Amino acid sequence: MNQVSTQELTHWLDTTLQAWRFKDYCPNGLQVEGKGAITYIITGVTASQALIELAVAKKADAVLVHHGWFWKNEDPCIRGPKRARLALALRHELNLWAYHLPLDAHPVLGNNAQLGRVLGFEPERDESGQPLTCGPDGLVWLGRPTRAKTLGALGNEIYEALQRQPLVVGNPQQNIERVAWCTGGAQSMIEAATAAGAQAYVTGEASEQTFHWAQETGTGFIAAGHHATERYGIQALGQAVAAQFGIRVEFIDLDNPI
Incomplete structure (x- = not known):
């Protein structure tokens, strides 16, 4: 062994x-x-x-x-x-x-990288090939949805991918060409997403003031669950550990509705 x-x-x-x-x-x-x-x-x-x-x-x-x-x-x-x-x-x-935060930010194994993969987002990249980001510590990723073209369709795709009904704020018919996302409790980073020109921002949680910011700026907002959005980075990290050292690694998903 x-x-x-x-x-x-x-x-x-x-x-x-x-x-x-x-x-x-x-x-x-x-x-x-x-x-x-x-x-x-x-x-x-x-x-x-x-x-x-x-x-x-x-x-x-x-x-x-x-x-x-x-x-x-x-x-x-x-x-x-x-x-x-x-x-x-x-x-x-x-x-x-x-x-x-180190797991949130990793460009391959991280929560944001893995959530983007699960949701079918295509990350934007800089000249060196690194993900294009904004916000504190570059934690908010920027990209485009490869399937959904409206906020309502994006919400439906997130529900199907994560098996959790997301909170969607905004006009369901709003066109989405650029999306920003950051897993977990990053609702305050919607300001950075708006400044970067994203039509929609996806994160885990919502705060009372998030609704007003989304409404007043016309930014679509989706809260898909703190736990639900952060299940994938730790799985990718565990798989990397198993591949590197040849030891047994098992992911256990203990559901959390928040």
Whole structure:
């Protein structure tokens, strides 16, 4: 059975995702150190109690997620659900890796790259072939829908692709030639999408003020679910780990309606 050391895998993940480039809301990388050798990894969107319990039941050595622990401005005390999760991981020597913005941004494995693939968007690219982006840290991708030509059709295609009914704000008959997207809770970045000339902006969540911005600028807005839009980057990263080291990697999708 193939295995990789915790140290080697940490180095590969940090280097591949260029974790040091981002000023993030949480630590990126190895958040909890467990066993020194890895043969089996569980991947998922969020390091919830349910995912940790499944990893333990399956006798995995590690968990690799997009949403990890120790977020900025949260209560730093280890109690309640936080204590339960951490105690379970430590008791079973589980390694926990989490990559937030670095996984959103990766040009191939990232959440935005993978969501664009799933939704059939064709990314715009610069002269060097890199995706054309806007917004903070270049997190908002720009491109064009290859099938849908109206906002209503785009909403229907997103429903079919993600199997989740999206919130669509705007005129269903509005023509869409340029689309911008950023997975997760990036609703505030609609301003960058509008400035870049996108007729529609796709993200995971919505805020009250998002509606007004969309209405007043004529930008079509689609909130397709935080979890639903961020299932694909972690799967691509897990597949890359399996290919690189020849170890077992399994994605578990624990549904979340938000």
